[in-house]
Structures are given as structure tokens and as C-alpha cells.
Amino acid sequence: VTSEQALADATDFTAVLPGGKQVPARLAGRDPGTNVAVLRLEAAAKPIESAPALPVGALAMLLGADGEGGPIARLSLVRRTGAEWHSMAGGRIERLVVLDGRPDSATEGGAVLDARGRLIGMATEGARRRILAIPVETIARVVEPLLAEGRIARGWLGVAVQPVGLPENLRATAGREAGLMVASLSVGGPAEKAGLLPGDILLSLDGEVAGGVRALARLLGPDRVGKRSTLRLLRGGEAREIGVTVEARP
Numbered sequence: 001v002t003s004e005q006a007l008a009d010a011t012d013f014t015a016v017l018p019g020g021k022q023v024p025a026r027l028a029g030r031d032p033g034t035n036v037a038v039l040r041l042e043a044a045a046k047p048i049e050s051a052p053a054l055p056v057g058a059l060a061m062l063l064g065a066d067g068e069g070g071p072i073a074r075l076s077l078v079r080r081t082g083a084e085w086h087s088m089a090g091g092r093i094e095r096l097v098v099l100d101g102r103p104d105s106a107t108e109g110g111a112v113l114d115a116r117g118r119l120i121g122m123a124t125e126g127a128r129r130r131i132l133a134i135p136v137e138t139i140a141r142v143v144e145p146l147l148a149e150g151r152i153a154r155g156w157l158g159v160a161v162q163p164v165g166l167p168e169n170l171r172a173t174a175g176r177e178a179g180l181m182v183a184s185l186s187v188g189g190p191a192e193k194a195g196l197l198p199g200d201i202l203l204s205l206d207g208e209v210a211g212g213v214r215a216l217a218r219l220l221g222p223d224r225v226g227k228r229s230t231l232r233l234l235r236g237g238e239a240r241e242i243g244v245t246v247e248a249r250p
Contacts, residue, residue: 001139003109003124004030004037015041016069029146033091033154034138035124037109038146048111050136051118053095054078059115060099060133062123064107074107076100076131090154090217094141097121097133155220156249158189161202163212166234173239179203180210194231194244201234220246 007030015025023043030037054060058078066072082096099112103125112120112133121133145152161180171177179201185192202210206229210216225248232241 001109001122001143002037002039003122004032004035005124006105006108007037013039014069015039016065016071017041017043017045018071020069022069029150031091031142031146031152033087033089033152034093034142035087035091035134036122036139036142036146038143040147048113048117048119051114051116051120053081054097054114054120056081060120061113061115062099062107062110062131063113064104064110064123066106072106074101086214086218088214088217090220091152092138092218092221093134094137095135097135098126099123099131099133101131102129103131152222153225153248154222155224155246156189157191157220157244157246158186159191159196159202160184161213161216164201166201170234170237173237174201174203174234176203176209178211179234180213180216190244190247194242196231196233196242196244197235199235202231203234203239204232206230207232220249 011027013025014022016022023041025039025041028038028040056078060076060078062074062076064072077100079100080098085093085096107123110123112123114120119136121135124132124134126132142152160183162183163178164181165178166174182196182198182200204210205219208219224246228243228245230241231244
């Protein structure tokens with residue numbers, strides 16, 4: 001398992017096992033939503049025991065590789081923990097784990113271990129140059145679908161949107177103070193097929209408020225692919241409802 005965002009756009013790789021042995025590896029699947037990529041190795045790799053949820057201040061070790069494939073390690077602390085969250089690409093991450101320090105390319109996609117050598121998760125760079133650990137629970141959930149299908153299908157409307165505030169005279173009609181204005185539509189995408197237009201302001205999807213770009217991505221999870229949904233929107237100052245069939249993101 002490694003970082004999807006740092007993995008080259010290729011299918012064949014070389015993996016370096018503990019002890020320095022190099023073995024061929026082939027891409028099995030990648031998921032931008034959780035930033036997890038899975039490689040199949042032509043050799044067995046020893047599994048690592050998983051760590052329980054760690055408190056703030058717990059010691060963590062980040063493992064990585066130098067430019068020649070040699071192992072490196074650095075120490076960090078668990079700086080912050082939190083509940084389930086969603087990435088900008090719509091992936092669900094079971095818990096938030098923020099580590100102390102700044103990210104670097106050498107440990108991107110590497111294992112994060114606790115003081116007893118148990119696996120916390122995978123190191124990656126988050127927003128505002130933070131080190132995040134994608135937790136073992138998330139990795140365990142997406143590995144099997146990636147091995148079987150090569151990807152995690154997520155819902156897609158085919159729209160580019162931006163948050164906008166609503167003028168006071170439209171807030172009562174909308175039932176809220178802001179929405180997501182459609183900036184553009186993908187040709188042949190679900191939204192275009194349903195009749196959405198640039199300038200429409202999205203308010204909710206199946207009654208759930210689309211409060212921001214990330215919130216909309218969260219609503220378009222794997223369980224919504226192929227389903228008929230209802231978009232509530234403003235067009236020309238009037239509230240409308242439009243049915244749309246959510247497709248899998250290309």
C-alpha cells in the first residue's frame with residue numbers, strides 16, 4: 001500500500017522489501033478519494049500488527065526510502081486526532097490523525113508506526129502542509145475493492161461548482177443563505193442530461209444540504225452510483241427540483 005497522489009502514472013514498479021531485496025510489483029488499483037494505491041508484489045510481505053487509536057502526544061515513527069531505495073525513519077508525535085472526515089475528492093477517512101512536523105517526499109506513502117512497532121496508518125501530505133496518517137481502518141476497507149476492481153466507484157454529477165451567498169430576497173425561497181453555483185457542465189454528464197444550466201444554484205441533493213464543494217462530494221458516495229436522485233436548486237430566482245441519475249466518476 002502506498003500514496004496514490006505520489007505514485008507515478010505507470011503500472012509496473014519495483015518494491016524494496018525489508019533487508020533491501022527488490023521485487024517486481026504491479027499496480028492493482030488506486031483511489032484518489034482516500035489517497036490509497038495498492039501494488040501486487042511478486043513476493044510475500046510480512047504483515048504488521050495494527051495499532052489502536054492513539055492519544056494526542058503519543059510517539060510515532062514514519063518510515064520511508066531515500067532516493068536509492070534505502071530505508072529511512074523519522075520520529076514524530078500525534079499532534080491532533082478527530083472523528084471521521086471526508087477528503088476533497090469525496091473519500092471517507094475513518095478518523096483524523098495529524099502528526100507533528102512537515103511532510104517530505106521521502107516518507108510520503110510510508111508506514112506510520114507506534115512506539116511498539118504497530119501500524120497506525122500511511123503517511124501523506126494534507127492541507128496546509130500537514131502530515132496526516134490515513135488510518136489502518138480506511139486502508140483495510142479499500143484494499144479488497146481495489147484488488148478486485150482496481151478502483152472505488154464514487155458518484156459523479158459532472159458539474160463544476162463554486163460557493164455563493166444568496167441575496168436576502170432569495171433566502172426565504174431557498175431556505176438557506178448560500179448555495180453552490182454551477183460554473184460549467186461536463187458534456188454528456190449526468191447534470192447536463194438532466195437539464196442543469198450554468199448559473200443554477202444547487203441547494204440540496206435528496207434533501208441533504210450541499211453546503212460546500214466537499215459536502216457535495218461527501219453526498220456522492222459509492223452507495224449513490226446508479227441511483228435516481230433529486231436536486232433542489234434556484235433558477236431565475238425560483239426554486240426547482242430536477243431528477244438526475246448519478247453516474248460513476250470517470
